[in-house]
Amino acid sequence: MIHTRKLTKNFLVKKETIEAVKGIDLDVAPGELLAFLGPNGAGKSTTLRMLTTLLKPTSGTATVAGLDVATDPAGVRARIGYIGQGTGGGHSFRVIDEMVMQGRFYGMNTADALARADDLLKSLDLTELAKRTVIKLSGGQRRRMDVALGLMHSPRLLFLDEPSTGMDPQNRANLWEHIMRLRAEHGTTIVLTTHYMDEADAMSERVVVIDHGTIIADDTPARLKADLAGDLLAVEVAAGSAAAVRGLLERTATEGDVDESEDDGVVRFRLRLTHGSRLAPDLLRKMHDAGAPALSLELKPPTLDDVFLELTGRSLREGAKV
């Protein structure tokens, strides 16, 4: 559905070249749901804008839905849906009119456009709002209408640029429910950008991590986490037991160093353990046998942020918009 080779975009700003996207190779199969995840300025939107023909690549190639973005941008546009950041229709039209106009724009006749709009409004729980003017919709409703607009011409491939930015968790969950349903019903291939790592984790089958214009990881969230970041283990012991426990933990740590801090006679160790839930009981027993029992033990599975941290030395949260 998408094939890019060495896809590159440079911007020239005041005689300075900004390398926004640096030679991306990407293949997306029909029906995939893929998220570009990365901090602000990583190159996610620029990549998406090249794939949707809104920006011309500086070099490299991209075919989208079977057509070349450079030589047949109009053809690509006819085959895809694109929902940009905070876009949407005009303010003073009614939702249904906005949708029919969109359908007409894509060459549908009014009757077909109305039928399709009805279907989509139903799928996206917007039927009751069909006659409301767009300006009166809430943020979440508006975003759902954006999705409906992007789907009016039944594209096989839908691009969503930060679909849920600025939404509260309930609206985000609701939008996702609708996107998933549409996908199940129509088999639409979906490519989206997000800097919400929990969203990428929970919703996407494939996460492409982008940093400084380069793909630095590309896999299922589960495999990314399993490969790159062990579970985070935090264990507290009495200060008198610290020396014995330190040695034990250093022999057990599978990733990185053992971090240690002391507060009020309690020493807290933090370390990464691959397959922590399997190792933790054994560790507890060894600590007990060494006469240095744990006061508390906490085991946290890794997040995509841990993955990003391991890959770049930076946290995704640091650069995330709130």
Ligand SMILES: Nc1ncnc2c1ncn2[C@@H]1O[C@H](COP(=O)(O)OP(=O)(O)OP(=O)(O)O)[C@@H](O)[C@H]1O
């Ligand atoms: N039109 C433009 N002119 C100049 N520089 C640009 C332009 N668009 C993007 N850039 C720069 O290209 C780099 C990548 O930006 P891009 O918008 O693709 O990042 P992003 O990962 O989508 O970030 P965000 O999460 O903030 O949307 C940034 O350094 C940005 O400042």
